[in-house]
Amino acid sequence: MINTLFLPELREMLADNNTAELREFCTALHPAKTAEFMEGLAAGEAWQVLQHAEPNLRAEIFSYFDYDRQLQNLEREDDRQVAELITHIPADDAVDLLSELPEERVEHVLALVPAPDRRDIRRLQTFPEGTAGSIMTTEAACLDERLTVRQALEKLSRQAERLETIYYIYVVDDTNHLRGIVTTRKLVSSFGKLDRTIGDLMDTDVLTVDAHEDQQHVARIVAKYDLLAIPVVDSERHMLGIITHDDVIDVVMEEAAEDVQRIAAVDPLEDSYVRTPILTLGWKRGMWLGILFFAGLFTALALKHYQVWLDEYNWLVLFIPLVIGSGGNSGSQSSTLIITAMATGDVKTSDWMQIIIREVATGLLLGSFLGLLGFGPALYLAPNLISAAIVPITIVVVVICGTLTGASLPLLFQKIGWDPALTSNPFVAGINDILGIVVYVNVASLFLDH
């Protein structure tokens, strides 16, 4: 929902070039709300409004713009203004945005960025997407262990505005090796003992991640240990930067969306849905649809194998979609439950025995229920009572097959080191299509041959 409350006023202020009021608008509210009130403006208008805020505030409001609007601004606006903005946003966000601009433009802009910031950006650019290095910020509070609490507080009070987070203070030696950590909580508790040194207070048992570590792994550690931030180091424990809790929430959300996409047999999108080109979308979906298509072909061949038979008892054909659907649906449920339970750590592969027992029991329960539902229509469409019994019996067996395969496949995938989310719903359904046909015809032949 776009908030149109201030739009006419904002446009008037811009038309009149009313500097005082525009500055007031930028500072009056939380930056996120300021950004929200500008959603109805064109990207260029919003950029003009931003120019009335101080560089730091400007960067903060900008960070709450839609990613698309951010890109539009960077693509269209003046090199010098863009460089000033890039200097004031966290280096990791800058790298993300710059990666979408043409090489040549990036060079022009970076040439106008002060050397220390440019160096930070250049270094972050070397880490591939999805690694810890690519989401870290270089603006961490680093102090020398020889400082006293008083000196530390004085130093921090000067740096506080510039740093992304000051809630952990990292203690480094002269060559930037990470020696320990002091929480601001501990620093504040030591307000009564201002002459103690940082070295006295620091905790040397610091959790760190390597810059090349997968971002999902980082998110798991931060979530597990309830951290506000985690330091990123190289192989020699040099301090490179930190990853903060808000980046972790983003990673968790991103990874959750990827899992959901895998479960629906879509190769995860790297970009947002609307920014992904149709051809890329086609490829990411087509490769899986192609694989599933071959499962469908096997089903066709299985049916071919039983064709003479199905011609004779042609009413059986009517229940094919129902029978294979029951297996596929219950299988999708099982695989999804196991995938999510493994993702949250509720079950491990070593619990497989308990899982299989539970799934067979649930399958029996669900199969009996669906079988009962199916018996009525079968009585109506089948020639006699004996034949009609084929449908419910098949459904019971097929649903148990569904829960069993649905639960086993993610366990198996996890065991052999694949992503369990690859056992997508359509994949489970495809396997159960073939199983369903085979079970159906065999149950039927038991009844009809006698």
Add this chain to the structure above:
Amino acid sequence: MINTLFLPELREMLADNNTAELREFCTALHPAKTAEFMEGLAAGEAWQVLQHAEPNLRAEIFSYFDYDRQLQNLEREDDRQVAELITHIPADDAVDLLSELPEERVEHVLALVPAPDRRDIRRLQTFPEGTAGSIMTTEAACLDERLTVRQALEKLSRQAERLETIYYIYVVDDTNHLRGIVTTRKLVSSFGKLDRTIGDLMDTDVLTVDAHEDQQHVARIVAKYDLLAIPVVDSERHMLGIITHDDVIDVVMEEAAEDVQRIAAVDPLEDSYVRTPILTLGWKRGMWLGILFFAGLFTALALKHYQVWLDEYNWLVLFIPLVIGSGGNSGSQSSTLIITAMATGDVKTSDWMQIIIREVATGLLLGSFLGLLGFGPALYLAPNLISAAIVPITIVVVVICGTLTGASLPLLFQKIGWDPALTSNPFVAGINDILGIVVYVNVASLFLDH
């Protein structure tokens, strides 16, 4: 993977009742690691080890135990020890755990908890699960606006150990109304001006949530504004507690798992997979399977309608699962992509036109690809070239139907205020089963009647 490194030593220390070494074990490592090293112990042994840590540390290590182990400990151990633990863990966690114990036991334990902590727990118990009140902690740093920075730092330095987070300081008046907020960052920046008052520093534009607000809504606000914590207030803006970033990560993970379950047509589990009774599991899956079953029945009736026809051209039956599967799979992909894109805010219902165009284009692309794949087998199984063309043409139409329905349903659900994740993959597949049969027979009749 259970870490067995220290198990023999730990068991020996317990056997010898070696207090000094057990205390050393509890304090040497990060509490999360200490808990990890105890995973191989029986729950009762781990509890014994814990008794050698100071109450605060004991509570912290305990918080890293598996939820199951925590429950086992609470169920089996001595009332007095349990009460001491309950006093030292955050009130929101205490409420969660106590809700799993028998009423009578809870009364016994709470009688041994000091009155202020008991009051906190009692108050939190009144908020239903899933609300902001149920996940908040009451241990926030609240200060009077008349304090100077020096007084505030002194007061905080005494309270710091007890509070869950001290990174935001909430300014309240004498009747506990929330007046404003001061970040510790700001407090630290004011280290050079110790005589300013908290009232001077505070920001009065505070984001708050109502205690009865849905937890998912809270998580979205915290994620959007990159907050470390958000205050929870009642309708008169009395400060009740705070929700911290780590609880938000838990909510995000929990809600993601629920969405995934809905997409696979499972009513979200309230408990972990292994702790959910089979009958509950059966109900949460059965209700959706029942609904989908009726979609399957309609497919059976549709086939019945065309039966004479299908008897005549019996080779058409072979491709039924393939054709309806192609529609269902591409539909599941589309609905999942739109559901995840709406969840992350990438698309809104107002973008429907753009989405429909994209999906029709993608459907055409994917349908043509699958149609091409299907033409070969059709040539092999169909009696002649003209008949064989029925299969690819049907697939193109069915896949476009799939992408269209898959993308439209979540948009429609969102528009009318339902959860878009209710357009589960099996539901989309069920609709496309019927559509698939109708399209298939109609395309076939066009070719075969001439």
